[in-house]
Amino acid sequence: MLVIHERIAQQPTCDAELELSFEARSKSRLRCFTRAGEEVGLFLERGQPALQHDEYLKAKDGRIVRVLAKPEALLHVTCANAFELMRAAYHLGNRHVALQLGDGWLRLPDDYVLKAMLEQLGAHVELIEAPYQPEQGAYGGGHHHSHAGDAEFSYAPRLHQFGVRQ
Numbered sequence: 107m108l109v110i111h112e113r114i115a116q117q118p119t120c121d122a123e124l125e126l127s128f129e130a131r132s133k134s135r136l137r138c139f140t141r142a143g144e145e146v147g148l149f150l151e152r153g154q155p156a157l158q159h160d161e162y163l164k165a166k167d168g169r170i171v172r173v174l175a176k177p178e179a180l181l182h183v184t185c186a187n188a189f190e191l192m193r194a195a196y197h198l199g200n201r202h203v204a205l206q207l208g209d210g211w212l213r214l215p216d217d218y219v220l221k222a223m224l225e226q227l228g229a230h231v232e233l234i235e236a237p238y239q240p241e242q243g244a245y246g247g248g249h250h251h252s253h254a255g256d257a258e259f260s261y262a263p264r265l266h267q268f269g270v271r272q
Contacts, residue, residue, distance in 0.1 A: 112164040120172035128238040131157035175237030179216040204240035
């Protein structure tokens with residue numbers, strides 16, 4: 107089994123490729139297979155952003171592995187004007203839907219309920235197969251709820267400290 111613990115900078119070549127859906131790229135612990143069929147165990151640091159298309163990993167044995175975004179069923183959303191597209195994005199964001207943003211379009215995983223809502227709003231919705239790479243979010247990815255001491259994202263916890271006077 108190819109064991110991977112480390113993300114590394116882009117490399118000129120690779121020894122293997124992993125083609126993963128966005129959901130799989132979002133996991134820090136995963137059993138998967140290279141494109142050539144070799145079993146892989148991913149053991150990445152928890153709380154980090156999802157793996158990106160064309161990101162590189164280093165296996166314990168020194169091999170370099172390139173990550174590829176696997177095409178998946180997506181809704182490709184366009185609208186008659188910028189206001190309607192912004193309105194569609196607002197309603198999707200209000201439902202905490204991760205969105206891939208492009209010039210004049212939005213993409214999200216195929217969902218018949220969201221498709222109906224978007225069509226009701228007047229959006230044009232087309233089902234496509236494409237790699238999915240949604241925005242990481244305002245804080246750069248990773249799930250954070252104030253872990254004081256984390257160097258990259260540290261703020262003093264103030265909420266939910268029951269019994270503590272401020």
